[in-house]
Amino acid sequence: MENVLKVCDVKLTYKTKVKSSERPVIVLAEDVYRLLIDYVYDKEIIQYKECLKLILLNKAGKLLGVAHISEGGIDETSADIRIIMQAAILGNATRIILAHNHPSGSLKPSTVDNLLTERVKNAAKLFNITLLDHIIVTDSGYFSYLDEGRIL
Template sequence: MKNKVNEIKISYKSKETKTPCKINRSADAANLLFEHWNQDTIELHESFKVVLMNNSNIVKGIIEISNGGIAGTLVDVRILFAVALKTLTTGIIICHNHPSGTLKPSEADKRLTTKIKQASEFLDIKLLDHLILIFDGAFYSFADNNLL
């Protein structure tokens, strides 16, 4: 009797854009993320997103990894890196919002960043920054504050 096993198919399709978006500094990433954040919910609940990039820091896409409650959201690091590996991403910027309006990273934010940094180093994917956004357009950069 033959064992029945599911077939796994992995695919990635790129939409070529006329003007590729390149990230040169944290403000570039923050501006891009603010453009792609639902402004009706940025001060209501936390979400966690990842900017996926190639070796030239050209943005391949943005994906929402989790959507949570008022004071937090759970991030499954395996899902984050499954997407990064599937899209042949070489650099990432992680980001979440603080509905409270505070830009100070929590201890949980710092622990998650460390966990993602360790995994990214193992997989040869550069963690370029972790941004915290708030509803008034301000942001906090872990890289700019030497926390990476």
């Protein structure tokens, strides 16, 4: 019984294989879109199923990485706030950008998209992390909450 009462040791490490000077800076929604289309989304499934990604940035806006959060069906995917925040915290991000694709090709955000944006924004604030944008991606364009004045 004595062993059960002991607190576990937790060791935190942060390993990176990329120098800060080599990291791209993300400034505009167009930068995010190019990153997603050129390097992240599989062109063969972008019209097939919805995938939620989280772009992790440091205070200087340099790209720390892109976390795959979830993959779903034709018109929805899971968006667990705890998984999103876990990725942001473990990735040492101070700024984040949500991104997901709409297989339908529609750039109009849904009510669920709007709710997710607000929930992530509020959760991130608790950890002094800023949600910079939520981008909806299609194979022919994007919608940016920031560009449309919907994230303040």
